[in-house]
Amino acid sequence: MNLKWTALGVLPSIDITPTYFGGDYLALVGLNDHRYRDALANGPNLLQFLQKFEGSHGESLRPSMLLRSDAHPDRPTSEAISSFLDIVIASVVLDVRVRAVTWRRNVGPFYSDSFDMYPWMIGPDGRRLVAQNAALWAVHELDRFRGMPSAAVPVQQVGTEPAHPRFFKQLHRIWKSQFIDETDDWTSRAILRSLKMATSALRLSSATGATESFYDYGRILSLWVSAFEILIHPGAAGKANRQKVLDLIKTIPWQSRMLLEEVHTADFGGGKVANVRLASALYVEMTNLRNDFLHGNPVSSEDFRLANGTMILSYPAAIFRMALATVLPDPEEVTREAALSGLKTHDEYGQHLQATRYRNDCEECLVAAVMPRPPDDE
Template sequence: MTADWTPVFVLPNIPLEAAIGCEIAALAPAHDRRVAALKREHPTLRRFLNRFADNFGQKFEPTVLILNTAAPPIFRDVTALASFRDLVAISAVTHGRALELRHSRGHRVLFGEAFAIYPWMLDRHYEDVIGSTPAILGTHELSRFKGQSSPALFRTSLGESDIDQPLLAALLARWRRRYEAAEPTWEDVALMRSLNMAYHASLLPAGTDTTFYDVGRVVSLWVSAFEILVHPGGSGQANRDKVFEMIERTTWAIPASAQLAHDTGSKTKLVKRTLASWLYQVLYQCRNDFLHGNPVDRSTLFLPTPQRTIFEYAAPLYRIALTAFLPLGHDTPMPSAKDPNPFGAYIVDHMDFMEPQKNAEEALLTATRPPAKRGMRRASAARPVASSTSSAARPASSD
């Protein structure tokens, strides 16, 4: 069993209820049978995993990124492994963000740091620990190693229902196609690049010193993730209208999402598009203001009706874009209603498949609703701009 899998990285910030992945690679908790077998065969791996604790000394075993030893060599490259991490993170963060917009409660996986890869790992001989980043390259004794989770976020458990399963399955298929191909298509390369940009857009804007400028910078990364998806390759260009076209190709699950009721035109031209396109327009304009040095203040980030930031809508909006790009649809033929068992199974499967899409659309629709009455919604410690725009964290004046 252990000869079939090898540990590559550890991720100390995300406790998993079960493994996530495919037959090539997986993020696996320490109690996964494959990791457990590796710990029995390599006692130093067991000791390494046992040397992690949070900032207050609470010990835990980190999640392990494991790779099938029979996988083609390309999958051992850090680019492929990072892409795998990116797609898992986006499948979780987009879903968590959508749920949080609908029912704010915190204690969800909302930031990409949950999937951060730890810079220290055992060497391939299971002897010493090696640290490798653009800033460090070194080795040290395992006996002196003390691993830690990030001090910037809580270790929030992730289960099957916390992940957008249809999106995850589709992205895993495209990941394999991109890295197994001798000459990958532009579309597949663009998807992996976009996911990488989206992952970095999902990270915390900054730490305790977060200001609204940091949030504006992160918004800019989200816009780039959208633009990479629609870039045609070669000397072609990606722009706002091409993103509009992609979003408008979405097969909507909720009728209200398809209504062309929102103005995305210019001062001289009225153009009505869907709410999703209008939200992208806000995101796009916010990016331009922050990156081009235009006058900005805290209000630049806020949507007037829900009194939420556009930052909070970026992840579920990106899920909508992926729905159109992939495209992501339930393609199983519907069986005859005369045969109740297959028909019933089809209905259940269809509902499960469409639930994350409906969840993302419902999240975007909150942009048209006024904020909940005071006391009706619990404050969430995971919403970044609540802290990043507090009087202690933001500049006293606007540009």
């Protein structure tokens, strides 16, 4: 099917190189994607608009673009667009966060701010620029425009690592069911709503270190806890609570002995203390801090630091990534038993293992919460 692609907006702070962030309706693409070139051909003065973007020091940029195809039944709603970007962010930034802990260096866009759409866009007639949001409604002339990426986050490339095409496909099925097929089931809605909260939790806490406060940590942690609670919420007939989240975390198929041992102390309040698995202990600590922060109880910056000196905010992404993997159906999963029995080939099993390496990364990340912290110069 030959689809006609048109631009909905530009993302100047990200350089997309993979071609799998999309389907037949929406796509997030970079310069070398054929759909990018199609959009240029279908957008009057779109190329001139894009050529007016440059970095803060004058370097030339070519923004990535969010595109819509003519297969979309009508213009996408803002909710559909926002949710689509959420599933891209989840497919990239969660694993960047995990690897930043295990590799002790940044390996890609660390903040969801990198995926912000630029507020100005060339109009359909190619004559005027238009900006519209809750704070601004304006038009301007193309000739006088100078576009820039975010001043708060660096322009970064999204390559084939650590982005996960299989994870994106799982999330895209849910997105399509909700916004294209209009199958409004609670599970899909809860997952996408949870991702919206995770996107907020993954945002930069402050545009400059001069204004950052540890109270920002409390806000971010509160968003993470909310993401977990939304994910497990049973619907109108029930409610979410800490125990339901812990029940989900306990079903995660951990492989590491350190993740399976119930030897980590968790304070459940009211004098109740129990030994639980590491991920559960971290989540209990997250909820305790969240409650203290939101209820106005005394908190300090040291409360966000674990016994080995690492920050508790280093670990929600790994737990959330594994929780999502546990609740999302994976039609492409290949078990070891299926490979041994001949139902699947060894190559198929190898590809499955390659696609699920994130599990090892997540486990290694969580182990860092209790291991001695290595020197900063290593």
